[in-house]
Amino acid sequence: MSTTIYQVSGMTCEHCVRAVSTEVGALPGVRDVAVDLATGAVTVASDQPLDPEAVRAAVDEAGYQLAG
Secondary structure, three states, X not given: OEEEEEEEEOOOOHHHHHHHHHHHHOOOOEEEEEEEOOOOEEEEEEOOOOXXXXXXXXXXXXXXXXXX
């Protein structure tokens, strides 16, 4: 099991949280996604470490940007 915290910019409401959670949660191997709207932190639990570019693409698909 792997847990990684990503910073996502541009989220402002619960709709944003759901969009990011849905897109990132659809990645293969993802077990859980927890979004902290106040800080922009997205904690992802997965079977193994995820490809950062796959996470970036999922966040982009949701309409937001992965910081860093």
